[in-house]
Amino acid sequence: MKLLLVAGARPNFMKIASIVTALDAHNLSAKKRIDYLLVHTGQHYDEKMSQTFFRELDLPRPAVDLEVGSGTHATQTAEIMKRFEPVLVKERPDAVLLVGDVNSTIACALVASKIAYPGGPDVSDRTRPLIVHVEAGLRSRDRSMPEEINRILTDALSDLLFVTEESAVHNLRSEGIARNRIHLVGNTMVDTLLRHRDRAEQSAVLKRLGLAALNSGNQTTLPYGVVTLHRPGNVDDPAAFRNILDALLSIGKTLPLVFPVHPRTVSRIKEFGLADRCPMLTPHETIPDTNAGLYCIEPLGYLDFLRLMSKARIVLTDSGGIQEETTMLGIPCVTLRNNTERPVTVSEGTNVLAGTSKVAIVRQAIRQLKQRAQRARPRFWDGKTGQRIVKILSKSTLATSKS
Numbered sequence: 001m002k003l004l005l006v007a008g009a010r011p012n013f014m015k016i017a018s019i020v021t022a023l024d025a026h027n028l029s030a031k032k033r034i035d036y037l038l039v040h041t042g043q044h045y046d047e048k049m050s051q052t053f054f055r056e057l058d059l060p061r062p063a064v065d066l067e068v069g070s071g072t073h074a075t076q077t078a079e080i081m082k083r084f085e086p087v088l089v090k091e092r093p094d095a096v097l098l099v100g101d102v103n104s105t106i107a108c109a110l111v112a113s114k115i116a117y118p119g120g121p122d123v124s125d126r127t128r129p130l131i132v133h134v135e136a137g138l139r140s141r142d143r144s145m146p147e148e149i150n151r152i153l154t155d156a157l158s159d160l161l162f163v164t165e166e167s168a169v170h171n172l173r174s175e176g177i178a179r180n181r182i183h184l185v186g187n188t189m190v191d192t193l194l195r196h197r198d199r200a201e202q203s204a205v206l207k208r209l210g211l212a213a214l215n216s217g218n219q220t221t222l223p224y225g226v227v228t229l230h231r232p233g234n235v236d237d238p239a240a241f242r243n244i245l246d247a248l249l250s251i252g253k254t255l256p257l258v259f260p261v262h263p264r265t266v267s268r269i270k271e272f273g274l275a276d277r278c279p280m281l282t283p284h285e286t287i288p289d290t291n292a293g294l295y296c297i298e299p300l301g302y303l304d305f306l307r308l309m310s311k312a313r314i315v316l317t318d319s320g321g322i323q324e325e326t327t328m329l330g331i332p333c334v335t336l337r338n339n340t341e342r343p344v345t346v347s348e349g350t351n352v353l354a355g356t357s358k359v360a361i362v363r364q365a366i367r368q369l370k371q372r373a374q375r376a377r378p379r380f381w382d383g384k385t386g387q388r389i390v391k392i393l394s395k396s397t398l399a400t401s402k403s
């Protein structure tokens with residue numbers, strides 16, 4: 001069996017890493033190998049948004065890099081499609097595996113769904129690869145989010161749908177997707193977190209930021225919070241962004257907040273003239289002794305960010321994956337959105353939805369800071385999701401007839 005794995009943007013790399021590990025383990029002993037090729041679309045391309053993750057997660061070098069770069073949604077999606085089609089025609093994989101909800105995911109699903117590999121002389125012999133979606137079925141019910149469109153369309157085109165939580169099974173069933181195509185297998189991002197937790201403990205990030213102190217020979221961590229923010233709904237509108245910044249600056253009066261800033265957000269900070277409200281620490285600067293405030297830093301690698309999150313008193317974020325990671329780590333999370341496509345992080349985990357008003361964010365942060373860290377483990381979030389996926393894949397029917 002030949003499998004083509006697609007990754008394009010930062011959160012894809014953690015998900016693909018779990019599957020690569022499981023495939024390598026399978027191929028060591030299985031009678032039937034699953035050969036795989038990794039395609040990087042190049043949606044994310046900066047060292048700190050891409051290459052760092054390949055190194056830290058021991059991902060193989062991509063066999064193909066489509067190098068699409070940034071653009072409007074239409075340009076980026078179309079460019080990925082144009083460049084992915086010849087790769088499919090050349091490689092003729094039996095299956096294409098897609099993760100998450102980024103533009104790379106939907107672009108490659110569309111191409112794979114319409115491709116027709118020539119077979120025998122009969123036109124009806126034409127086949128296409130099986131389309132496999134990992135992290136299917138999540139729904140925010142907010143179609144102003146580009147990711148929600150990507151999720152709905154990718155799921156509609158997929159043959160095998162692997163889901164992280166029960167709510168996703170219900171969502172897919174209510175959209176008419178047959179039960180036998182849906183598999184509740186757990187969370188590949190959690191596989192990667194569990195696998196790298198010990199390595200992350202070696203990270204020097206806390207020391208580098210001046211957040212670790214030596215107390216009678218023992219290392220202690222000063223209290224701090226972590227912020228991430230990059231959703232277009234939060235950062236592309238100056239009024240909305242200012243409002244969130246006001247809330248963060250208010251929380252930052254009593255608890256230093258470390259904010260690794262996404263490139264999209266860096267651009268908006270410059271564009272909206274907000275640089276004086278969120279100054280960047282240079283790579284060698286530590287958080288000053290008078291340590292309350294909001295401290296922006298460059299995006300961190302996987303291990304540093306995992307370490308930073310795991311010792312934080314609180315995480316304030318609009319990311320999807322971080323809601324799941326904080327649930328696993330038992331760190332209180334405040335989501336700066338009105339909805340979440342990952343409700344299990346609220347019902348079983350450490351997450352609360354604060355929306356985006358200043359008052360609500362500050363109120364929820366104060367409430368969450370009173371919570372004791374408590375780990376939760378939703379069903380199948382046990383580090384074995386990649387193995388479950390590979391087991392099901394190894395038994396599945398391969399290419400799908402076009403007729």
Ligand code: UD1
Nearest residue numbers: 009010011043044045046049070071102103146147263264
């Ligand atoms: C994308 C995903 C989002 C995911 C996020 C994680 C879509 C629709 N959105 O959003 O779901 O949560 O990735 O980061 O696919 N840029 C760089 N260097 C890079 C990549 C991007 O400077 O390596 C800048 C460019 O100015 C670009 C902007 O960031 O225009 C946004 O990048 P883009 O890939 O369009 O979307 P993200 O906001 O990263």
